[in-house]
Amino acid sequence: MQTGENDQAMRKILDMTRLISMVLLLLHFYVVCYGAFAYWHWVSGLTDRLLLNVGKTGLFNSFLKPKLIALGFLVIALIGVRGKKDEQQTVKVALWYMVTGVVFYFASWFVLLITGHLEAVAIGYMALTGLGFLLFMSGGTMLSKIIRDKLKGDIFNRDQEAFPQEERLLENEFSVNLPARYSYQGKWHRSWINFINLFRALLVLGSPGSGKSYFVIRHVITQHIRKGFAMFVYDFKMPDLAVIAYNTWLKYKDNYKVVPEFYSINFDDLSRTHRCNPLNxxxxxxxxxxxxxxxxxxxxxxxxxxxxxxxxxxxxxxxxxxxxxxxxxxxxxxxxxxxxxxxxxxxxxxxxxxxxxxxxxxxxxxxxxxxxxxxxxxxxxxxxxxxxxxxxxxxxxxPSLYFVLSGSEFTLDINNPEAPKIVCMGNNPQKLQVYGAVLSLFTNRLLKIINQKNKLKCSLVFDEFPTLTTDIIPTIATGRSNLIATTLGIQDASQLRKDYGREQADVIMNIVGNMAVGQVSGDTAKSVSEKIGRIMQDRESLSINRSDTSISRSKQLEAAVPASRIAALSSGEFVGMVADNPEEKIELKAFHSEIVNDHAALKQEIDGYLPLPEVRKVxxxxxxxxxxxxxxxxxxxxxxxxxxxxxxxxxxxxxxxxx
Known part of the structure; x- marks a missing residue:
């Protein structure tokens, strides 16, 4: 048990050890520089007899022996030293002092080889040796002042906010699976984001450039067409997503029991649009x-x-x-x-x-x-x-809108098992208000028509969903039993509230079962952080006193992905939750990972895409x-x-x- 009496006794022992080291060094000086001491009349018969008796122990049989013993006692004294802790002290400086001191301490022997006045040589030798001794002692004292139990250097707390994620590939006939990687315990691990039940809807959030379309939505389109889904795609920037859907349909249309037809609605390029009457x-x-x-x-x-x-x-x-x-x-x-x-x-x-x-x-x-x-x-x-x-x-x-809306080249029952369809409808950001209203009419009529029993599985993909005035809530709430998978692309919850009102926006945000969120900020980031939940994280605190440091460690529940981290996500980095099925349980539903796209392969694939076909000469x-x-x-x-x-x-x- 450490008490004040023990500390005082230890200090006395260390002081005695240091004093022995100094006495041995002084005896060494007296023997080596005896001529100079005699010249200064600092000798006597008594000291000579005492020194002669000490010499019989063999202490002075070698020139280096007393210096080494003195240095050894100094090292012992320094081991027990507890200096006042200083955050500015570094090992590098302390070692520099000690190494320099050792060099001076032993290199002083060369001074004795100098031919000159006896007094000057003796003073030079003792001064250089003493300087080395003091430098070594100073460096050792600095080492005792260094704080050894420093806190971890993870200033952004990334390691503590990491958590285990699903590394298995869980695939079924309806799933969308995205390869990813995540950091945990200082290492990168490969993982999978398994959307095995998109009939509970998928919400893709992210500011412009966060990678919603490139990393998530395009894979929903390609994987669902490959698995035989009928599909409706709302392409805000026609024909970006429409071209992906068209070329994927060309590649996988033979996977369907009944080959679907491909249709597109494009109010800007009338030669590549089909005509459809939403009021059929x-x-x-x-x-x-x-x-x-x-x-x-x-x-x-x-x-x-x-x-x-x-x-x-x-x-x-x-x-x-x-x-x-x-x-x-x-x-x-x-x-x-x-x-x-x-x-x-x-x-x-x-x-x-x-x-x-x-x-x-x-x-x-x-x-x-x-x-x-x-x-x-x-x-x-x-x-x-x-x-x-x-x-x-x-x-x-x-006239152009009249032309498209007055014909009936196809109907909106895209999930008709006898005549499945893949339909892409395109908007134009520069004509958003007019086109958005007409396309909202299309989508509302389509949602009511397809939400019926005994139909083909179908996938609805809405890029920039708030640009439509579509009542999607009934489809999300009841379409699951009719095999309707819904994917909504939104930049921010505030955008949804602006166009739909707070109540309806909150319902949409809260009833979706799957969520993939890129870089967002403000209330949206806070809401997403709360949905992902908290994990147990280590906490450390450092206390510094005169002689020692102490670290307190504890565990407490903190946000797995704080709002500030969500606001600073890189492009392609997503956080979110996945939903599971009763027969396919997923324990690790939350994820915070980088979606891995094979950029070279995707670029090559995109370069080989065919443009949308020309329907007619207009x-x-x-x-x-x-x-x-x-x-x-x-x-x-x-x-x-x-x-x-x-x-x-x-x-x-x-x-x-x-x-």
């Missing part, structure tokens, strides 16, 4: 389908309306557009039920428009408030209800004729219906004529 009458079974379509297109064109749903001047335009859509769905069994015909019919004069709409009893409850306002000359109210819809829909009234004349034909169709509908009503006395009362 065969898929609009009741009025609720028209309501959903109207809501989707108007909210897509007016993103601020998303947060104002329920307001009078938001719901009124939706009801008005619903009435027109459902009227065209019922007229001649939907022959003219297309979005371009809807837009043109909205522009007709109120007398003709309300008269025609009034002939359809199913929409009477929707159109009556507008007719009443019109008859009561409530012009301001009517314009507030209708004009916002007409002005909004006018943004879509372009000229400006064809587009213009289609545009004019739609306008003529709407005029014919109005004229035919007005003539029918006026010629029948039993229906003439339905004709509205404002005085």
């Amino acid at each position: 009458p065969s898929a609009m079974l009741d009025l609720t389908d028209a309501v959903e379509s109207a809501r989707t297109i108007l909210l897509g064109l007016n993103r601020e309306w998303v947060k104002k749903q329920g307001d009078f001047f938001v719901e009124s335009p939706i009801n008005f557009l619903t009435a027109i859509i459902w009227y065209l769905r019922k007229y001649k069994d939907g022959e003219f039920c297309t979005l371009p015909h809807v837009i043109e019919l909205m522009q007709m004069d109120y007398d003709s428009l309300f008269t025609v709409l009034g002939t359809q009893q199913e929409i009477d409850v929707l159109i009556n408030p507008f007719i009443s306002a019109y008859k009561r000359d409530a012009v301001e109210q009517l314009e507030g209800q209708i004009a916002s819809a007409k002005i909004t829909m006018a943004r879509v009234a372009s 000229s400006a004349g064809i587009i213009e004729r289609n545009y004019l034909q739609i306008k003529q169709d709407v005029r014919d509908i109005i004229e035919t219906e007005m003539e029918r009503l006026l010629s029948d006395p039993g229906l003439s009362h339905l004709v509205i004529k404002k005085a």
